[in-house]
Amino acid sequence: MELMEAITQRRSIRKYQDRPVSDDVVRELMDAVMWSPSWANTQCWEVIQVKDPAKREQLQQTISKGNPATKAIVSAPALFVICARLKSSGYYNEKVTTKFGDWFMFDLGIACQSLCLAAQDKGLGSVIVGLFDHDAAGKVIGLPGGHEVVAMVPMGYPAQDVKAPKRRPPEEFMRVDSF
DSSP states (O other): OOHHHHHHHOOBOOOBOSOOOOHHHHHHHHHHHHTSOOGGGOOOEEEEEOOOHHHHHHHHTTBOTTOTTTTHHHHSSEEEEEEEETTTTTEETTEEOSTTSOOHHHHHHHHHHHHHHHHHHTTOEEOOBOOBOHHHHHHHHTOOTTEEEEEEEEEESBSSOOOOOOOOOHHHHOOSSOO
């Protein structure tokens, strides 16, 4: 699959076929995360693959009411919890160096995009879930201090096609030389 094809065809998928994602494919997906760029190559991500059905049910309980991804947390053939190591990205000599503080959200956004595009390339669907009780999810996975749960990514072979939502054309968001 060509890169632009993966970018334009990737959708948020919440319903999956009852078909496992092989360990070999998971390894290829983790390679995509590994090669993601990060601040000063800090690679501040930690990825937890959650296979235990009981832990998945506990993670499902952390999802906010009305979140359309609630069922996907337990039904997806693969589930990844994306975590950040704090005070590393955006820091030099243990001091934050950016206006926005810790840079982990930027780096993990890139890592999630790499993960989801690699999944798309393998014929998998995914959705990045961010609306949940992050602290409670951290307890479920035994997250150590100095880390934050950022997102959960259920993944599997799509059970249905999802149409693309309307997109703003570049003419609406790109400017030259000034706002």
